[in-house]
Amino acid sequence: MDLTLPQQIYLCTYAFTKNKFPATLLQFRGQRVRAAALTELVLAGQAETDGRRVRALGDQSPTDPFLASVWEELHARPKKWMALVHNTAHKAEKPVENQLTAAGIIEKKTGRTLSLLGGSKVVLRREEEARAVQQALRTRVTTTPDPSTLPLAQVALPVIALESDATMGVVLNRSERRKHKVTLEELAKKFDREIPGLRKALSNSVLSSRSVGGGWS
Numbered sequence: 001m002d003l004t005l006p007q008q009i010y011l012c013t014y015a016f017t018k019n020k021f022p023a024t025l026l027q028f029r030g031q032r033v034r035a036a037a038l039t040e041l042v043l044a045g046q047a048e049t050d051g052r053r054v055r056a057l058g059d060q061s062p063t064d065p066f067l068a069s070v071w072e073e074l075h076a077r078p079k080k081w082m083a084l085v086h087n088t089a090h091k092a093e094k095p096v097e098n099q100l101t102a103a104g105i106i107e108k109k110t111g112r113t114l115s116l117l118g119g120s121k122v123v124l125r126r127e128e129e130a131r132a133v134q135q136a137l138r139t140r141v142t143t144t145p146d147p148s149t150l151p152l153a154q155v156a157l158p159v160i161a162l163e164s165d166a167t168m169g170v171v172l173n174r175s176e177r178r179k180h181k182v183t184l185e186e187l188a189k190k191f192d193r194e195i196p197g198l199r200k201a202l203s204n205s206v207l208s209s210r211s212v213g214g215g216w217s
Contacts, residue, residue, distance in 0.1 A: 001103055001105070001129065003129065003133065004036075004037075004040060004064055004066070004067065004096075004099075005036040005037070005039055005040050005156060005157065005160075006033045006036040006037050006040070006066060006067075006092075006096045007096055007099060007100055008036070008133045008157055009029070009032045009033055009036045009157070009160055009161055010029065010033060010093070010096050010097065010100060011100075011105070011124075011129060011130040011133045011134070012130075012133060012134055012137060012157075012161045012170070012171055013025040013026065013029055013170065014124050014130045014134075014170065015170040016127075016130075016131070016134075016170070017170070019124075021122050021124075022170070025170065026093075027209065028164075028205075028206045028209060029093055030089030030090055030091070030092040030093050031085050031086060031089040031092075031202055031205045031206060031209070032160050032161065032163075032202065033089075033092040033093055033096055034070070034084065034085050034086075034088070034089050034092045035085050035160050035198055035199075035201075035202045036156070036160050037066060037067050037070045037092075038054065038070060038081075038084060038085070038195075038198060039152075039156045039160065039195060039198065040062075040064075040067055041056075041062070041067060041070065041071055041074070042152075042194075042195050043152060043153055043156075044062065045057060045058070046058055046060075046062060046071055047071065047074055049081070049195065049196065049197060049198070051196035051197045052080060052081070052197060053078040053079060053080055053081075054074055054078060054079055054080075054081060054084060055074055055078035056071055056072075056074035056075040061075075065095065065099075066092075066095040066096055066099065069095070070084075080201075081197045081198055081200070081201035082201045082204060082205065084201070085198070085201045085202055085205045086201070086204075086205040086208070086209075089205065089209075097122065104125055104126060105124070105125060105126045105129050105130075106122050106123065106124055106125060107122070107123045107125050108121070108122055108123075109121045109122075109123060133157070134170075134171045136154075136157065137157050137158050137161060137171050137172075138171060138172065140154055140155070140157065140158050140187070141158050141162075141172060141176075141180050141183055141184060141187070142176070142180055142183075144183060146186075147183055147186035147187045147190055148186060148189075148190055150187070150190065152190070152191070152194045152195070155187050155190050155191050155194075156191065158184070158187055159187050159188055159191040159199060160199075160202065162177070162184065163188075163199060163202050163203055163206070164202065164203040164206040164207065
């Protein structure tokens with residue numbers, strides 16, 4: 001299955017060492033999923049930015065329903081990055097989760113639970129999909145001699161997944177991130193040149209949400 005970037009970001013939050021999606025990784029996944037969708041639109045030539053505001057391009061909506069919903073927001077009127085990444089992040093995961101469920105990659109089990117998942121537990125059913133995504137992220141960070149040569153489509157996954165939050169260490173732990181600090185910085189610079197303003201908005205959204213425990217007041 002060809003996974004969209006939002007779907008890949010979702011699967012990056014699975015911890016194989018714990019055999020689950022840890023609740024600590026769910027706090028800021030909504031923002032990352034939104035940022036991933038916006039990146040997909042830019043990659044497809046269906047959105048553009050001047051660094052502050054983003055506007056839709058063309059009249060043909062994306063075929064993917066989640067990407068289409070984000071494109072339609074832009075089609076109504078140009079918006080600032082922060083509003084696009086942050087304001088409805090708490091609603092962003094559900095449509096992506098539904099897509100992965102329909103594809104048989106994950107399964108949602110309902111029932112009583114003491115977790116932060118509100119009575120719903122998500123189980124990974126096709127491990128190979130998540131392993132492939134996480135390995136792709138690791139490879140791009142740990143084996144790329146010159147990050148500036150990577151296309152935006154490959155740069156986006158590590159940049160969005162790892163921006164501003166050490167709890168994403170299920171893929172790269174702290175020592176690995178320190179070891180590859182220069183590469184991560186170069187990947188971020190490449191992303192900023194291609195889509196100015198988006199990474200900063202993602203960072204600001206995570207920081208503002210962290211003050212209220214990752215939720216919305």
